[in-house]
Amino acid sequence: MQWDVVIGLEIHVQLATNSKIFSGSSTAYGAEPNTQANAVDLAMPGTLPVPNEGAFRDAVMFGLAIDAEIGRRSVFERKNYFYPDLPKGYQTTQLEQPIVGPGHVEIDLPDGSSKTIRIHHAHLEEDAGKSLHEDFHGMSGIDLNRAGTPLIEVVTEPDMRSAEEAVAFAKKLHSLVTSLGICDGDMSQGSMRFDVNISLRPKGQEAFGTRTETKNLNSFRFMEQAIAHEVERQMDILEDGGEIIQETRLYNGDRDESRSMRSKEEANDYRYFPCPDLLPVEIDDSFIDDCRSRLPELPDARKARFKEQYGLNDYDAGLLSGDARLAAFFEEVAEHGKDAKLAANWTLGEFSGRLNAEDKAINDAPISGAQLGNLIVRIADDSVSSAGAKKVFEALWSGDGDNVDAIIEAKGLKQVSDTGELEKLVDDVLAGMADQIQQYREADDKKRKKLMGGFMGPLMKASKGQGNPKLFTEILKKKLED
Amino acid sequence: MSISRDDIEKVALLARIRVNDQQVAELEQDLGNILDLVDQLQAADTSNTAPMAHPLDAVQRLRADEVTETNQREAYQAIAPATEAGLYLVPKVID
Numbered sequence: 001m002q003w004d005v006v007i008g009l010e011i012h013v014q015l016a017t018n019s020k021i022f023s024g025s026s027t028a029y030g031a032e033p034n035t036q037a038n039a040v041d042l043a044m045p046g047t048l049p050v051p052n053e054g055a056f057r058d059a060v061m062f063g064l065a066i067d068a069e070i071g072r073r074s075v076f077e078r079k080n081y082f083y084p085d086l087p088k089g090y091q092t093t094q095l096e097q098p099i100v101g102p103g104h105v106e107i108d109l110p111d112g113s114s115k116t117i118r119i120h121h122a123h124l125e126e127d128a129g130k131s132l133h134e135d136f137h138g139m140s141g142i143d144l145n146r147a148g149t150p151l152i153e154v155v156t157e158p159d160m161r162s163a164e165e166a167v168a169f170a171k172k173l174h175s176l177v178t179s180l181g182i183c184d185g186d187m188s189q190g191s192m193r194f195d196v197n198i199s200l201r202p203k204g205q206e207a208f209g210t211r212t213e214t215k216n217l218n219s220f221r222f223m224e225q226a227i228a229h230e231v232e233r234q235m236d237i238l239e240d241g242g243e244i245i246q247e248t249r250l251y252n253g254d255r256d257e258s259r260s261m262r263s264k265e266e267a268n269d270y271r272y273f274p275c276p277d278l279l280p281v282e283i284d285d286s287f288i289d290d291c292r293s294r295l296p297e298l299p300d301a302r303k304a305r306f307k308e309q310y311g312l313n314d315y316d317a318g319l320l321s322g323d324a325r326l327a328a329f330f331e332e333v334a335e336h337g338k339d340a341k342l343a344a345n346w347t348l349g350e351f352s353g354r355l356n357a358e359d360k361a362i363n364d365a366p367i368s369g370a371q372l373g374n375l376i377v378r379i380a381d382d383s384v385s386s387a388g389a390k391k392v393f394e395a396l397w398s399g400d401g402d403n404v405d406a407i408i409e410a411k412g413l414k415q416v417s418d419t420g421e422l423e424k425l426v427d428d429v430l431a432g433m434a435d436q437i438q439q440y441r442e443a444d445d446k447k448r449k450k451l452m453g454g455f456m457g458p459l460m461k462a463s464k465g466q467g468n469p470k471l472f473t474e475i476l477k478k479k480l481e482d
Numbered sequence: 483m484s485i486s487r488d489d490i491e492k493v494a495l496l497a498r499i500r501v502n503d504q505q506v507a508e509l510e511q512d513l514g515n516i517l518d519l520v521d522q523l524q525a526a527d528t529s530n531t532a533p534m535a536h537p538l539d540a541v542q543r544l545r546a547d548e549v550t551e552t553n554q555r556e557a558y559q560a561i562a563p564a565t566e567a568g569l570y571l572v573p574k575v576i577d
Contacts, residue, residue: 017547024550033568035553042558054547075535082498084572097535131575141569269496274535279542 001239002203005231006211007166008158010195011173012151013183014127015058021126021150022049022092029189037129037144043087048277051076055150058182059099059124060283060291062152065180065298066119068103072283074124076275084142085129093153095272098123099283100152105176106300107168108318117169118157127151158197158208163227167220170194175299175322187218194223198230200238209234210244214251214258226251229258302327310340319348325362326352329369336373339380346372350393367396374404382468388413417468419475425467426475429458440480452476485513 020027023040040047063070075097078090100122108114129144154173160166174192178185185191199211214230217223229251234244251258297305303321306312312320320330326347334343351372355365375392378384384392392407394400401407408414416422430437433455440451452473459472490509494501501509555568564571 019547019549019551024545024548026549026551032555034555034559034570035568036551037558038551038554039558044558050545051542052547053544056544057547080496084570084575096533132569133574136566136569136571138574139564139571140574141566142572143569269492271496276536278536279538279540280535281544282541 003200003231003235003238004203004205005161005163005227006158006199006201006208007160007162007227008197008211009154009156009160009166009169010197010213011154011156011170012127012193012195013062013154013173013177014191015055015150015152015182016184017052017054017058017150019052019054020148021052021055021124023148025148027149029186031145033141033143034145037147041087041144041148043089049092051278051281052150055124056099056281056283056287057291057294058150058180059122059152060288061180061182061295062122062154062177063100063103064288064292064295065176066100066103066105066122068119068122069101070283070288071097071099071101073097074099074281074283076124076278076281077272078275079270079272081270083128083131084140085131085144085147087129087144087147091125091128092275092278093125094123097280099281105169105172107165107172109165109168112314115159115165117159117165120155120157122152122154125151125153158199158211163224163231166196166227167224170220170223171322172299175324179296179299179302179324181296181324187220190218193218196223196227196230198227198234199244200231200234209238210246212244212246213248215248215261217251217253219253222251222253225253225256226258229256233258296324299324310334310344312340312344316344316348320344323362329362329365332369333373333376336370337376337380338373339376342376342379343373346376346393350390354397366399367393371396371402371404378404378408382417382470383415384408384413385415385465385469387465388415412464412466414466415468416463416466417471419471422463422467422471423475425459425462426472426479429455429462430479433458437480455480485510485517 015021017027019025020041023038025038025041026036028036040049060070074094076092077095079093079095080090082089098121100119102121103119105117105119106114107117127146127149129142129147132141132143134141156169160169174185174187177183177192183191194217196214196217197211198214199209201207201209212230212234214226217226230249237244245260248261249258250261299321303317306317306321306327307314310317321327329351330343330347333347334340337343351365351367354360355362372393375384375389375396378392379386379389388408391411391413392404395407395411396402396404401410436451436454440448440455443451455476456469456472459467459476460469463472487506487510490501490506490513559565559568559570562570
């Protein structure tokens with residue numbers, strides 16, 4: 001049977017505020033355990049929460065960015081469950097009146113088409129602490145530094161139909177929240193966590209099938225794998241005539257396995273009620289206007305501008321505009337390098353490739369946009385060949401010099417573009433290649449192209465790699481074909 | 483409206499409150515009375531009343547996003563039953 005895959009996502013986005021959502025504790029990552037957990041975070045008796053204006057500002061900015069209705073009156077509720085990393089015995093969250101109402105996000109698909117994914121709502125809530133299950137004499141260790149870190153949980157409609165679409169959406173959301181500056185986007189530190197709801201239905205059927213929820217995926221790759229795994233699992237069950245049980249599952253990316261979290265299902269009665277400790281929060285026009293005035297250029301607008309301003313194609317513009325830091329780097333390269341197409345190629349090629357290979361963030365790159373821009377200038381004016389330029393890039397990256405012209409000079413990479421000098425070299429080399437010349441003259445066009453390489457090798461060698469290959473080719477052609 | 487023994491036992495479990503048979507019988511009576519009162523309230527016409535999230539007619543004050551707390555771990559952990567390496571220790575939990 002042919003199956004339709006139906007996917008909806010819930011995404012926890014950690015907000016990049018200085019302090020927690022209901023207390024003045026720091027939210028900085030990586031502190032000593034429990035040094036950023038105060039009386040409110042620990043749920044000491046007699047303490048009261050006071051909401052953080054910054055968390056509301058971040059949430060409203062997100063709402064404006066996805067074209068959503070902003071909740072003018074938003075109410076906190078208690079979601080009750082017991083777990084040691086949740087000291088209060090409930091999570092303060094929003095249910096009936098969230099801060100962000102329905103909105104939408106456009107995603108670009110690899111085939112060049114785009115699709116609208118509807119956002120059901122996004123609400124503010126607090127993060128829990130962390131449980132460490134290493135052996136502490138048969139006990140678990142609890143670190144509450146993360147408890148109370150502000151989150152927005154973004155809930156989509158079940159609008160995605162493949163792992164590819166779900167990943168495209170996840171990446172777009174990542175690009176959006178990092179561009180807004182409301183989240184640092186560092187997935188390895190849990191700044192964004194994805195829960196994936198998946199169901200299958202026979203092709204053509206309107207009604208959705210029973211869904212499962214796979215929780216806490218913290219990378220795009222794991223998300224893609226987890227979806228593939230779960231689709232396969234459900235398909236096997238359905239094709240054997242079985243039924244899908246609505247449940248929460250945990251995916252283990254290292255083993256490509258998932259298992260049911262039954263214990264969680266049993267307690268899945270959260271008895272929500274409005275939090276008596278917190279009054280309704282009212283958001284007025286001036287607050288919303290202030291948030292709107294803080295909106296930076298968003299990825300879609302940036303992409304359009306890159307196409308317009310730099311003449312980039314859709315694909316390159318999409319790649320360069322998605323990440324705010326990469327976009328800023330590219331613009332610096334283009335500004336110094338003048339040639340936008342070369343700037344795009346080098347930013348996306350050599351530069352991004354090197355970052356990925358070394359698992360480095362853009363801010364940690366040992367080469368600046370201005371340096372790469374200066375190199376582009378030398379590529380564009382033929383001072384250096386593309387092979388030579390790669391050597392310059394390498395030197396810049398490894399700290400073997402920081403000035404492009406000085407490196408070209410020191411390493412003897414200056415490309416010779418003096419026609420007289422090159423012609424002399426061509427004459428010298430051709431003098432010893434009578435057979436090959438004969439062969440070339442008798443060949444047809446297609447074959448000639450292949451034979452050119454036989455001349456270029458010795459020529460590049462004779463010029464110590466410094467001859468301009470484009471000029472060499474022109475001179476050669478003239479000499480061979482006249 | 484009445485409440486069943488099963489309901490009481492389920493709510494007690496969710497709230498992690500241990501109740502014995504005699505308490506369940508008493509709670510059946512007490513909670514039943516409360517629910518009867520709720521039934522009376524249900525009779526009121528609320529078609530023109532907005533749901534209320536809080537009894538006070540006031541809105542929440544927000545605080546500026548500033549770190550105002552310092553590390554007081556030692557003081558908090560002095561009253562914890564068990565700690566190690568800065569962590570609070572609890573009976574092992576594996577979900």
